[in-house]
Amino acid sequence: MYTITTQDLDLYYGDFLALKKVAIQIPDRNVTAMIGPSGCGKSTLLRCFNRMNDLIETVRIEGRIDIDNENVLDPKTDLIALRRKVGMVFQRPNVFDLSILENLRFGLKIHRRMGSRDEVMELIEWGLEHVGLWNDL
Structure with missing residues (x-):
């Protein structure tokens, strides 16, 4: 197949x-x-x-x-x-011409993980902490 x-x-x-x-x-x-x-x-x-x-x-x-x-x-x-x-991993990072927050919210949206504003912010914070970026923002 x-x-x-x-x-x-x-x-x-x-x-x-x-x-x-x-x-x-x-x-x-x-x-x-x-x-x-x-x-x-x-x-x-x-x-x-x-x-x-x-x-x-x-x-x-x-x-x-x-x-x-x-x-x-x-x-x-x-x-x-x-x-x-069908995802892609690019040689160089490609983000949309949006803020960091809007780019992260977009990822949640296409994966149908949207909730209340507080829930979204909690997911974003968790994700950024999980990859070691929260303190850099």
Whole structure:
């Protein structure tokens, strides 16, 4: 069984074809590595899996990407649920152009952990203490 498959996947930045006819099958419960020189499309492909490329205005994607037998390129795809399932760890930290508090609240919101203001603040404080950052803020 394959967790991720792509068929005839093309990605364009405007008129520039960055990914051409990508067809891969990533098996369930296996470690898979993508290697290649800088700029060859590894990160671009990975961003396709959770539709992070949707945030780039000039990007157009054609083809098909199935994750757990669901076409994630379907316009009806629940992006929050998809991004909960398919996360990314970036080389450099990427946060939204929000305050620290708003960024942390966003994480709670997408994981449906919102409560009263006091409950949210308690969770945020606990999390920051847990990773040793509370005293740095």
